[in-house]
Amino acid sequence: DTEVTQTPKHLVMGMTNKKSLKCEQHMGHRAMYWYKQKAKKPPELMFVYSYEKLSINESVPSRFSPECPNSSLLNLHLHALQPEDSALYLCASSHRTGANTEAFFGQGTRLTVV
Amino acid sequence: AQSVTQPDIHITVSEGASLELRCNYSYGATPYLFWYVQSPGQGLQLLLKYFSGDTLVQGIKGFEAEFKRSQSSFNLRKPSVHWSDAAEYFCAATREYGNKLVFGAGTILRVKS
Numbered sequence: 096d097t098e099v100t101q102t103p104k105h106l107v108m109g110m111t112n113k114k115s116l117k118c119e120q121h122m123g124h125r126a127m128y129w130y131k132q133k134a135k136k137p138p139e140l141m142f143v144y145s146y147e148k149l150s151i152n153e154s155v156p157s158r159f160s161p162e163c164p165n166s167s168l169l170n171l172h173l174h175a176l177q178p179e180d181s182a183l184y185l186c187a188s189s190h191r192t193g194a195n196t197e198a199f200f201g202q203g204t205r206l207t208v209v
Numbered sequence: 210a211q212s213v214t215q216p217d218i219h220i221t222v223s224e225g226a227s228l229e230l231r232c233n234y235s236y237g238a239t240p241y242l243f244w245y246v247q248s249p250g251q252g253l254q255l256l257l258k259y260f261s262g263d264t265l266v267q268g269i270k271g272f273e274a275e276f277k278r279s280q281s282s283f284n285l286r287k288p289s290v291h292w293s294d295a296a297e298y299f300c301a302a303t304r305e306y307g308n309k310l311v312f313g314a315g316t317i318l319r320v321k322s
Contacts, residue, residue, distance in 0.1 A: 099252075101252075112237065126308060128308075130310075134317075136314075137299055137312035137313065137314055137315055138253070138299075138310070138312055139312075140310065143308070144310070148291050151309065153309075183250070185252055185253065186251075189308055191308075192308045193308065195241050195260045195261075196308060197243065197255055197258050198255075198308060198310060199255065200245070200252040200253040200254070200255075201252050202251055202252040203252045204251075205250065
């Protein structure tokens with residue numbers, strides 16, 4: 096099983112809503128990532144978790160709050176988002192966080208903030 | 210600064226023709242290199258990777274890539290393109306703890322019949 100599963104596939108939320116994106120993998124990977132991809136742009140790293148601990152935060156606004164409850168799950172909690180936060184949010188995982196390891200991506204959650 | 214450049218934003222090829230997508234990197238030391246493919250609205254699928262060793266690497270779906278240190282390049286090739294190959298292709302590199310992938314801007318491949 097080389098799948099990274101993200102739910103929901105689509106999400107529309109208002110600027111005052113609170114919602115969460117979920118990501119799950121069962122490959123035994125110990126590193127998990129959130130990337131943000133705006134339309135017609137490449138993905139950009141937001142957060143890295145290594146062994147369930149946050150190891151990298153790429154200066155992401157606090158309205159995005161990641162959580163890694165266990166080695167298989169990664170959440171992204173959303174609160175008070177802005178319309179410019181509309182994007183495809185991609186979760187990825189890899190065996191570890193060393194550079195010589197490939198990342199497997201989920202299908203993404205298409206987020207629209209209204 | 211570390212960067213990955215894909216010079217071609219769009220490429221159109223005829224079905225059955227050969228394909229080469231260009232990728233250049235700028236890193237202090239040779240990074241680890243990847244090619245991903247993305248269909249519209251979908252996630253990224255890893256086509257192939259280069260860590261070390263043989264500079265010609267084989268990937269899935271009949272793709273291959275050649276690492277050339279002297280040219281700081283990692284170009285993706287396919288001898289005969291199929292209509293289903295139409296997608297966006299991203300070259301990516303990483304060379305640091307945290308496995309932060311730096312992506313090129315992407316190349317959109319169109320296949321004409």
